[in-house]
Amino acid sequence: MLDDTTKGQLASYFERITQPIELVGSLDDSQGAADIRELMTEIAAIAPEKISARYDGRHERRPSFQITRVGHDMGVHFAALPMGHEFTSLLLALLWAGGHPPKVEPAVIEQIQALDGDFSFTTWMSLTCHNCPDVVQALNLMAVLNPRVRHIAIDGGLFQAEVEARQIMAVPKTELNGADFSSGRIEMGEILAKIDTGAAAREALKLGEKAPFDVLIVGGGPAGAAAAVYAARKGIRTGIVAERFGGQTMDTMAIENFISVQETDGPKFAAALEAHVKAYDVDVMTLQRVQAVEPAAAPGALASVKLENGAELKARTVILATGARWRNMNVPGEHEYRTKGVAYCPHCDGPLFKGKDVAVIGGGNSGVEAAIDLAGVVRSVTLLEFADQLKADQVLVNKLRSLPNVTVHVNAQTTEVVGDGQKMTGLRYKDRVSGAEHQLDLAGVFVQIGLVPNTEFLRGTVELSRFGEIIIDAKCQTSAPGIYAAGDVTTVPFKQIVIAVGEGAKAALGAFDHLIRQPVVEATAA
Structure with missing residues (x-):
């Protein structure tokens, strides 16, 4: 799971741990659980005098694991194999639980510790999302500093069937106590401002x-x-x-x-x-x-x-x-299905559409790059460009046209995002030359049409x-x-x-x- 170089780097970081920590796995018979067990075992073996692991956890979310200080019940949980962009989130959670001080202002720490109430956060993320770690790390830190805060980070790729059932089509998505809390990147200060009702007045x-x-x-x-x-x-x-x-x-x-x-x-x-x-x-x-x-x-x-x-x-x-x-398409259905199929960040949300059909709106560099990126994840990509030719750099256009699962339509005017009331199901566009109307059956659309x-x-x-x-x-x-x-x-x-x-x-x-x-x-x- 971890190569020797990574293990050596972790050993150096773990020297900063001052209080013993424990990894508690709540596992099942899935391959994801086996991978999580392997990661837990390897981490504990790097610094056995400071980190221990056990696999008898009773958390309802399986597979998952908890990071906690020995003798405590810190609410830091990963229902994920936190590699990729989330590896830093894992490392920081280990250090913070082990007593290493976070790099935040003392006033922020005091505000977190003084929060009055029970806060149970759930964040849905993907391991390729570069905005997700900010949310995961902020909520993990809150769970380390305040015992009344709980947080579980869930990899949408590991729980894809549930993601589809819950119609989560954009990450990061966070719930608080079972209700929608935020969609997209949100920083610590914004989180605190939403749950600490007196913070805004004090700051003003x-x-x-x-x-x-x-x-x-x-x-x-x-x-x-x-x-x-x-x-x-x-x-x-x-x-x-x-x-x-x-x-x-x-x-x-x-x-x-x-x-x-x-x-x-x-x-x-x-x-x-x-x-x-x-x-x-x-x-x-x-x-x-x-x-x-x-x-x-x-x-x-x-x-x-x-x-x-x-x-x-x-x-x-x-x-x-x-x-x-980012510029919006300003067509019917775009606002209604935003984060429910309509997306703007292929790096963040692309993995949620694995094996599905999607479209990209825009033939400039951003649009063509998005289509190339998505083509390696989804079943098919249809790129729609309003003008009569793609405007991206030729090297990108050549790469795009070499991909077997990409279709390009120029002179295509997007007219409507269609859906079933819960999620996007397709896209309508008009051929600007012939005037013919077309509809594509799609799970998602990525808008890349300028600023x-x-x-x-x-x-x-x-x-x-x-x-x-x-x-x-x-x-x-x-x-x-x-x-x-x-x-x-x-x-x-x-x-x-x-x-x-x-x-x-x-x-x-x-x-x-x-x-x-x-x-x-x-x-x-x-």
């Missing part, structure tokens, strides 16, 4: 007491991170407010065109962005959604950034780096293009004095990570150039 009060910033960046993607680093290096008071760090990169698997980094993946890249920003004196405020931006009323005055939780932040300059999001800038809250504040992008000049200045913008949210052509990073740096330099030409107001000394 704390944010509202902050002194004004010289530069306040809205958005935590590549452009926002670069702007924060460049601003902080100028020695000015810098803040960054964002829903999450990483932006779209968190939903990107392979990154092979960021110059000087030959290959990485989205979550690793996002973590590196965050670490770089936090290496400087930047006030990082995540899990916050901006509701409105009000430019300064006069030269030297302060701009206002209002958050949805009611807090208001002040700044001498603001850099908007809110990025973009929409996140500017709804800015209408009437700064000038936008007809596509909703923020119009900027050569220094990233918007139509509002003291308000700058950078990255995919702007009119800059070619939406690429490396370009967003450069634009973020340029916006910060533009904002600094603006600041040194403005009168200093008394309020900034607060």
Whole structure:
């Protein structure tokens, strides 16, 4: 199960365990149970003085295993063979149960330990999902720190019949006490905000007491991170407010065109962005959604950034780096069957459609890459492109057309997602040349048709293009004095990570150039 190199690495990590832990298997006669038993046995053999394993567990979910501190009943369970993307989740659960301190703020630990109530979480995930580990690890940590929190992570591939019966078509999907809790990636702060009812008010009060910033960046993607680093290096008071760090990169698997980094993946890249920003004196405020931006009323005055939780932040300059999001098809049935067949992440949700028929909408690089990826998992892929030819790089198109289980239709206008009220069952499209209507019987569709800038809250504040992008000049200045913008949210052509990073740096330099030409107001000394 584990090769010698991995065992050696685990032995090094297990040196950090300070309290004995126990693995408790609740098994059956399945092959999955045999694999779990083998993994448990090998882990225990690496550090027998610190880790023990037994196979007489009575958990109702079989096969599964529990990780707990000896003498305790920690609610950390895996109904999975946690390899692939979840191997890190397994390692962290072992270390945390063994007394190794987690890398989270003390205030977060205190908040988890103070939770009042019984919380039983279930997360459905896949081992190829790069968003799932964040959810699994957050809930596992909560179960380690608070005995009233229980969590079981279930591999949809191991329990595929149940996944189909429950009509789970997108991961991660989390339930709390048997009711829907969340779909998609969710961070620790978001989880706590949903179950700790007083958290939002406390956070709003704390944010509202902050002194004004010289530069306040809205958005935590590549452009926002670069702007924060460049601003902080100028020695000015810098803040960054964002829903999450990483932006779209968190939903990107392979990154092979960021110059000087030959290959990485989205979550690793996002973590590196965050670490770089936090290496400087930047006030990082995540899990916050901006509701409105009000430019300064006069030269030297302060701009206002209002958050949805009611807090208001002040700044001498603001850099908007809110990025973009996946574009919807906007056809009947898309919203109704979202996460019930309609998906946007082939890496996350592809394994849930193993052996089934799916479609991909979009013939650009993202769509063709998705179709190639899915072709190795599903029974068949039908790619629909609105234009008269695929727009992806030729090398990708050649690869796509070499696959025997892929069909391509160009001049295809998707008109409706159809279903039975519970899940998607098919897709209707029209041939734009002949006008003929067609219906495909499908289990799922992956939408890959471009991006929409996140500017709804800015209408009437700064000038936008007809596509909703923020119009900027050569220094990233918007139509509002003291308000700058950078990255995919702007009119800059070619939406690429490396370009967003450069634009973020340029916006910060533009904002600094603006600041040194403005009168200093008394309020900034607060």
